Amino acid sequence: MNTITSDTVKEWLEEVKDPEIPVLSLIDLGVITQIEIERDVVKIEMTPTFVGCPAMDFMKAEVIESIEKRGRKAEVEINFRDSWSSDKISEKGKIALKKFGLAPPPDSAKVFADLEILENAKCPRCDGTDTELRNPFGPTLCRSIHYCNSCQEAFEQFKPV
Amino acid sequence: MSDALKELIYKIADDQFILGHRNSEWTGFGPMLEEDIAFSSMAQDKIGHSFALYTMLRELGEQDPDTVAFTRNANQFHNCIFVELPNGEYDFSLVRHFLFDTAEALRFEMLLNSSYEPLALLAKKIRGELRYHTIHANTFLKKLGSGTEESISRLQKSLDYSLPYAMGMFEPSPYESELISEGIFGGEEKLREQWTKKLRK
Numbered sequence: 001m002n003t004i005t006s007d008t009v010k011e012w013l014e015e016v017k018d019p020e021i022p023v024l025s026l027i028d029l030g031v032i033t034q035i036e037i038e039r040d041v042v043k044i045e046m047t048p049t050f051v052g053c054p055a056m057d058f059m060k061a062e063v064i065e066s067i068e069k070r071g072r073k074a075e076v077e078i079n080f081r082d083s084w085s086s087d088k089i090s091e092k093g094k095i096a097l098k099k100f101g102l103a104p105p106p107d108s109a110k111v112f113a114d115l116e117i118l119e120n121a122k123c124p125r126c127d128g129t130d131t132e133l134r135n136p137f138g139p140t141l142c143r144s145i146h147y148c149n150s151c152q153e154a155f156e157q158f159k160p161v
Numbered sequence: 162m163s164d165a166l167k168e169l170i171y172k173i174a175d176d177q178f179i180l181g182h183r184n185s186e187w188t189g190f191g192p193m194l195e196e197d198i199a200f201s202s203m204a205q206d207k208i209g210h211s212f213a214l215y216t217m218l219r220e221l222g223e224q225d226p227d228t229v230a231f232t233r234n235a236n237q238f239h240n241c242i243f244v245e246l247p248n249g250e251y252d253f254s255l256v257r258h259f260l261f262d263t264a265e266a267l268r269f270e271m272l273l274n275s276s277y278e279p280l281a282l283l284a285k286k287i288r289g290e291l292r293y294h295t296i297h298a299n300t301f302l303k304k305l306g307s308g309t310e311e312s313i314s315r316l317q318k319s320l321d322y323s324l325p326y327a328m329g330m331f332e333p334s335p336y337e338s339e340l341i342s343e344g345i346f347g348g349e350e351k352l353r354e355q356w357t358k359k360l361r362k
Contacts, residue, residue, distance in 0.1 A: 050290060051283075052209015080213075080279075083286040112292060135195045136293045136300075137202035141209075144293075145195070161289040 030088025165336030174214035181207030
């Protein structure tokens with residue numbers, strides 16, 4: 001068997017997407033916190049975006065499948081050692097979110113220093129900032145609902161945490 | 162130390178588990194769609210937080226999370242009565258959500274410094290999520306607290322009814338002094354003081 005590195009595994013995992021946002025890979029989402037290779041076993045640590053994320057088991061199963069179909073054994077552990085924050089989403093991931101119609105999360109430290117940023121999310125369609133926060137909770141735990149006064153449409157933002 | 166730690170984790174987890182279920186009763190019945198979504202999302206967060214804590218308990222030798230959550234008898238739960246109370250009208254649910262989540266945010270703030278590392282790590286994570294709960298509670302309390310005569314008097318009535326129950330959130334553990342001296346948790350008394358100070362603001 002060829003030797004593999006954690007970069008090889010990262011490439012494999014590009015195919016595993018967030019089931020609720022199918023344009024975003026788990027790598028870009030930032031939930032894969034560690035990859036280690038021991039002989040033919042790939043050891044992976046993952047962490048949930050939100051503690052109550054119902055997609056966690058599903059994502060874990062897909063990660064295992066992606067590794068096993070390449071003839072390696074997979075061990076996946078879910079923990080909070082390196083806990084997720086929206087700042088873990090890659091630049092590539094943020095661009096994909098915007099294209100998907102979801103406003104990418106702004107820098108989380110800035111948001112909680114100044115809640116105005118939460119009130120004026122940038123509309124992913126017209127880039128306008130004349131927007132209103134309608135609900136800090138949305139269709140999934142990681143999204144909030146906003147309204148853009150410029151294009152007069154509702155939109156969602158990936159919540160900064 | 163293990164008994165003291167377990168008692169503390171059970172208490173926090175059970176409060177969240179029961180209130181999570183109460184919140185979920187608003188699914189499909191919220192006074193408006195946004196509030197329906199908000200209470201449902203907070204329910205999901207709370208159940209998720211309790212699951213993470215029950216998982217921690219399993220690592221301390223307790224049973225599987227589902228068994229712990231769904232097969233205990235009533236007298237084996239460690240939650241306060243406040244979270245059990247029926248939802249009643251929306252005003253009561255909102256006031257309870259405000260009082261509970263203000264305390265909860267402070268509790269996890271204190272647990273950031275816990276000497277039990279898994280709890281400190283989880284607190285760091287949960288703290289960020291709870292910010293949305295407190296933002297929600299504060300926004301609606303302000304809106305309705307400066308709304309009409311009816312909204313103000315309803316909130317006041319619910320507050321008067323809730324406050325004595327809310328004190329139950331800070332019932333000291335039988336192992337309180339051990340929890341404090343071992344640096345696991347700063348203690349209920351300290352939490353209640355911080356909570357009272359926060360409410361006065």
